[in-house]
Amino acid sequence: xxxxxxxxxxxxxxxxxxxxxxxxxxxxxxxxxxxxxxxxxxxxxxxxxxxxxxxxxxxxxxxxxxxxxxxxxxxxxxxxxxxxxxxxxxxxxxxxxxxxxxxxxxxxxxxxxxxxxxxxxxxxxxxxxxxxxxxxxxxxxxxxxxxxxxxxxxxxxxxxxxxxxxxxxxxxxxxxxxxxxxxxxxxxxxxxxxxxxxxxxxxxxxxxxxxxxxxxxxxxxxxxxxxxxxxxxxxxxxxxxxxxxxxxxxxxxxxxxxxxxxxxxxxxxxxxxxxxxxxxxxxxxxxxxxxxxxxxxxxxxxxxxxxxxxxxxxxxxxxxxxxxxx
Amino acid sequence: xxxxxxxxxxxxxxxxxxxxxxxxxxxxxxxxxxxxxxxxxxxxxxxxxxxxxxxxxxxxxxxxxxxxxxxxxxxxxxxxxxxxxxxxxxxxxxxxxxxxxxxxxxxxxxxxxxxxxxxxxxxxxxxxxxxxxxxxxxxxxxxxxxxxxxxxxxxxxxxxxxxxxxxxxxxxxxxxxxxxxxxxxxxxxxxxxxxxxxxxxxxxxxxxxxxxxxxxxxxxxxxxxxxxxxxxxxxxxxxxxxxxxxxxxxxxxxxxxxxxxxxxxxxxxxxxxxxxxxxxxxxxxxxxxxxxxxxxxxxxxxxxxxxxxxxxxxxxxxxxxxxxxx
Ligand SMILES: CC(C)[C@H](C(=O)O)[C@@H](O)C(=O)O
Ligand SMILES: CC(C)[C@H](C(=O)O)[C@@H](O)C(=O)O
Numbered sequence: 001x002x003x004x005x006x007x008x009x010x011x012x013x014x015x016x017x018x019x020x021x022x023x024x025x026x027x028x029x030x031x032x033x034x035x036x037x038x039x040x041x042x043x044x045x046x047x048x049x050x051x052x053x054x055x056x057x058x059x060x061x062x063x064x065x066x067x068x069x070x071x072x073x074x075x076x077x078x079x080x081x082x083x084x085x086x087x088x089x090x091x092x093x094x095x096x097x098x099x100x101x102x103x104x105x106x107x108x109x110x111x112x113x114x115x116x117x118x119x120x121x122x123x124x125x126x127x128x129x130x131x132x133x134x135x136x137x138x139x140x141x142x143x144x145x146x147x148x149x150x151x152x153x154x155x156x157x158x159x160x161x162x163x164x165x166x167x168x169x170x171x172x173x174x175x176x177x178x179x180x181x182x183x184x185x186x187x188x189x190x191x192x193x194x195x196x197x198x199x200x201x202x203x204x205x206x207x208x209x210x211x212x213x214x215x216x217x218x219x220x221x222x223x224x225x226x227x228x229x230x231x232x233x234x235x236x237x238x239x240x241x242x243x244x245x246x247x248x249x250x251x252x253x254x255x256x257x258x259x260x261x262x263x264x265x266x267x268x269x270x271x272x273x274x275x276x277x278x279x280x281x282x283x284x285x286x287x288x289x290x291x292x293x294x295x296x297x298x299x300x301x302x303x304x305x306x307x308x309x310x311x312x313x314x315x316x317x318x319x320x321x322x323x324x325x326x
Numbered sequence: 327x328x329x330x331x332x333x334x335x336x337x338x339x340x341x342x343x344x345x346x347x348x349x350x351x352x353x354x355x356x357x358x359x360x361x362x363x364x365x366x367x368x369x370x371x372x373x374x375x376x377x378x379x380x381x382x383x384x385x386x387x388x389x390x391x392x393x394x395x396x397x398x399x400x401x402x403x404x405x406x407x408x409x410x411x412x413x414x415x416x417x418x419x420x421x422x423x424x425x426x427x428x429x430x431x432x433x434x435x436x437x438x439x440x441x442x443x444x445x446x447x448x449x450x451x452x453x454x455x456x457x458x459x460x461x462x463x464x465x466x467x468x469x470x471x472x473x474x475x476x477x478x479x480x481x482x483x484x485x486x487x488x489x490x491x492x493x494x495x496x497x498x499x500x501x502x503x504x505x506x507x508x509x510x511x512x513x514x515x516x517x518x519x520x521x522x523x524x525x526x527x528x529x530x531x532x533x534x535x536x537x538x539x540x541x542x543x544x545x546x547x548x549x550x551x552x553x554x555x556x557x558x559x560x561x562x563x564x565x566x567x568x569x570x571x572x573x574x575x576x577x578x579x580x581x582x583x584x585x586x587x588x589x590x591x592x593x594x595x596x597x598x599x600x601x602x603x604x605x606x607x608x609x610x611x612x613x614x615x616x617x618x619x620x621x622x623x624x625x626x627x628x629x630x631x632x633x634x635x636x637x638x639x640x641x642x643x644x645x646x647x648x649x650x651x652x
Contacts, residue, residue, distance in 0.1 A: 074494045102428060102531055118461065123498035133461040133499045135444065140455050166545065168400045172449035173459045198552040205428055205531075205556025219492065226524040227553055230531025 003282055004032045006061040008054060010076065011039040012256025013266035014067020020268035020318040021065060021275040024294075027325050028279065028287040034061065038076045039069035039256075049075040058083040058249060063278050066251040067271065073255065081114055084249045086242035087141060088148050089114040089221060090277070091253065093228035093238055098300035099308060103231040106208040110228070111149050111161070112221025113177070114242060116141055119218045137173040137217070139180045146184035148243070149215045153190060160191030161213035164200045164220055177217055200224055205231065229253060236267050236307050237299075239274035241281065248281050250274040260306070264313045267305040269295050272321060294324035329608055330358045332387040334380060336402065337365035338582025339592035340393020346594035346644040347391060347601040350620075353651050354605065354613040360387070364402045365395035365582075375401040384409040384575060389604050392577040393597065399581065407440055410575045412568035413467060414474050415440040415547060416603070417579065419554035419564055424626035425634060429557040432534040436554070437475050437487070438547025439503070440568060442467055445544045463499040463543070465506045472510035474569070475541045479516060486517030487539040490526045490546055503543055526550060531557065555579065562593050562633050563625075565600035567607065574607050576600040586632070590639045593631040595621050598647060620650035 005025065009018040025031055036054040043049040049072035058064040058080050069076040081089070089112040095101035122134035149161050163181050167174035178194065185192045195203065195211075197220045203210060204224070208231055216224060229235045238253035252270030260266060272295050280288035298320045304310025305317055312320075331351065335344040351357055362380040369375040375398035384390040384406050395402040407415070415438040421427035448460035475487050489507050493500035504520065511518045521529065521537075523546045529536060530550070534557055542550060555561045564579035578596030586592060598621050605614035624646045630636025631643055638646075 078495075118492075118496055123496065125498055129466050130462065130464045131498045131502045132463075133496055135459040135461055136456065137458075138456045166444075166548075169404075169545075170444055170449065170459055172451055172457045176457045198548045201527075201549050201553035202556040202561055205553065206560060219495075222492075222524045223527050223549060227527035227531065230528040234532055235528055 002030055002032045003062045004034060005278070006057045006064040007033050007035045008038050008058070008064060008066045008080075009035070010067040010256070011041055011070045012068055012258055012261035014039070014069070014256060016261075016264060016266045016314050017252065017268040017271040018065060018067040020314055021271040023318060024272050024291055024321055024325070025275050025279070027322055028291060029284055038066070038080070040072050043072050050079050055079060055083050059247075062247055063282060064247070064249045065271070065275060065278060066249060068252065068254065068256040070256045070258065077251070078119065080249055081242045084242060084247045085244035086114045086249060087144050087245075088112065088243050090241040090243060091221070091225040091238065093225055093232055095232040096237060096296060096299045099233050099237065101231065101233040103205070103208050106228060106231045108204075108208060108211055108228050109152075109213045110221050110225040111145065111152065111213060111215045112225065113141060113145050113216065113218045115218070117218030135170075135173055137176050139176060142177045142180035143184050145215065146181040147188075149181070149213065150185060150188040150190045153213055158212050160185070160193070161215050162211050163192055163194050164197045164214050164216045164224060165194070166197050166220070168196060174217060181215055197224065201227060204228065225253070234307075235270075237270050237273075239270050239277055241274070241277045243281070248278070250278045250281075264315065265306050266314050267307050268314050268318055269299060272318075290325055291321070294321045297324050328356055328358045329388045330360060331604070332383045332390040333359050333361045334364050334384070334390060334392045334406075335361070336393040336582070337367055337396040338394055338584055338587035340365070340395070340582060342587075342590060342592045342640050343578065343594040343597040344391060344393040346640055347597040349644060350598050350617055350647055350651070351601050351605070353648055354617060355610055364392070364406070366398050369398050376405050381405060381409050385573075388573055389608060390573070390575045391597070391601060391604060392575060394578065394580065394582040396582045396584070403577070404445065406575055407568045410568060410573045411570035412440045412575060413470050413571075414438065414569050416567040416569060417547070417551040417564065419551055419558055421558040422563060422622060422625045425559050425563065427557065427559040429531070429534050432554060432557045434530075434534060434537055434554050435478075435539045436547050436551040437471065437478065437539060437541045438551065439467060439471050439542065439544045441544070443544030461496075461499055463502050465502060468503045468506035469510050471541065472507040473514075475507070475539065476511060476514040476516045479539055484538050486511070486519070487541050488537050489518055489520050490523045490540050490542045490550060491520070492523050492546070494522060500543060507541055523550065527553060530554065551579070560633075561596075563596050563599075565596050565603055567600070567603045569607070574604070576604045576607075590641065591632050592640050593633050594640050594644055595625060598644075616651055617647070620647045623650050
């Protein structure tokens with residue numbers, strides 16, 4: 001059976017890098033692509049940043065590939081994560097040979113809780129002066145994440161994982177998160193170590209090789225993975241996967257890059273590697289690895305887009321990746 | 327009148343670096359020192375990490391100098407901040423000539439909201455599975471911070487300040503924070519720019535000179551200033567000030583360093599620079615600057631403690647600072 005992949009280019013360079021990744025997917029497998037709209041442009045037209053139809057498509061397809069959205073990013077990406085019932089956001093942050101990095105030895109994977117924390121969205125304006133946000137942490141969501149983390153490190157033969165949190169201040173909520181994650185890992189015989197999220201921020205700069213897989217609450221995962229992006233040379237190369245029990249959503253971590261949008265020079269690597277994660281998610285492990293290797297080869301040897309100091313176009317880079325897949 | 331300075335060495339290297347800073351304060355001014363206890367050791371003895379007496383002393387002295395606490399850090403430092411009614415935590419993160427830094431061009435000051443956000447401490451265990459934390463943001467606290475920030479950048483002739491937040495997700499609470507801060511700055515004619523806290527984490531690694539003074543909610547300030555510590559070579563050199571309307575509390579950002587505690591080789595620089603901030607707070611601007619210059623001179627020319635690759639003792643470094651003050 002042909003898997004259905006929903007494709008949501010979105011705004012800005014999303015419209016350039018998603019077609020690039022689609023051509024790579026077409027080269028290695030037999031998929032049915034269904035294109036859908038989301039973002040600033042469709043909001044301008046229809047008043048809705050995420051049309052009901054796009055939500056429904058993501059909620060029923062095997063996998064969705066999303067590009068980027070502008071001002072409406074949160075209105076698009078947060079409901080899309082819900083559409084696929086994604087409980088974990090997988091964010092590898094790895095420096096590539098041939099790409100300038102502050103810490104070229106960085107090779108981390110963040111497993112970010114993707115449903116709750118401060119993202120659960122209960123905010124109240126209690127008075128003229130005061131507003132509150134209710135941060136939610138459940139044992140069930142923490143355990144689900146921990147089971148995923150255990151599978152992840154076992155499959156990939158890591159020694160264990162780190163848990164980053166702020167349980168010295170958020171004793172009840174992050175305490176619950178930490179205890180649930182650590183207890184699942186203990187039951188599964190997976191080693192863990194703990195690190196306060198602020199201490200992580202210092203330590204990862206001083207020596208990123210201290211960490212491999214880092215399990216975090218939602219906002220901690222957001223900020224710490226973006227920090228790691230800074231160590232590997234920017235958001236431009238980071239892929240990500242939002243995994244749910246039955247479907248998943250893949251997206252580059254970068255945004256719409258309004259300064260270069262429409263010029264055909266956006267770097268498609270992060271989206272193509274996100275497509276490799278999509279292939280692996282669907283069980284095409286070999287094809288996923290081929291795509292990853294092809295991208296790494298092109299990053300090392302060129303051609304390169306202007307963000308990496310070259311003058312190649314999105315198409316040149318995509319063609320170079322496709323050639324390596326032949 | 328002789329100002330009263332409460333001195334709380336705490337645990338670990340706090341017991342070594344605080345006396346070092348006190349000897350520097352004694353060299354430049356006429357103060358009355360009152361020593362008080364806090365931390366793991368006093369908890370062991372008395373059951374209380376922060377004895378009532380210490381709290382009361384901090385709550386009535388002009389200024390308090392705190393060292394570090396171990397496991398009980400949060401039980402000590404959070405109430406001490408309350409004792410001085412501190413509404414802002416001033417955290418300079420600056421690379422020093424002569425000290426290895428990932429980004430030697432880093433020269434940032436974080437002005438961290440110091441009373442609310444996730445630190446307001448309302449947590450509830452609502453069921454077997456679920457806990458919540460109520461994050462609190464008020465316009466009044468945000469405005470008070472913003473007034474301080476405006477004074478700060480005006481006094482020091484900065485162009486303006488950045489506001490780091492996550493108002494795209496925490497729309498009501500961080501939206502309130504951002505709006506209040508920006509509106510005070512507009513009234514005062516101070517320029518601001520906004521940055522999402524996750525984007526800040528990437529951007530500060532890529533180029534820290536993009537930022538000068540960064541105003542943030544409580545947890546954002548905690549994590550982002552620790553990230554900046556990573557860029558300047560670690561927590562070891564970062565001073566901080568918790569400022570209230572009538573009194574203030576000064577502390578190095580580092581912890582108790584159990585691995586070297588008791589050996590007399592702790593680097594006293596962060597605590598001595600915290601003492602320089604204390605001098606400036608009390609109006610001894612010239613003395614504060616002299617102390618700062620003396621520390622910078624010693625960092626550049628040595629002697630150096632082992633954390634900076636030398637083999638000098640805490641006493642050697644302190645004496646070198648004192649000599650430069652003569
Ligand atoms: C756009 C925003 C809501 C989103 C998030 O905070 O999750 C983004 O920063 C990300 O990390 O994908
Ligand atoms: C010890 C802890 C409660 C504290 C904080 O989170 O404020 C520390 O990390 C700091 O930044 O001073």
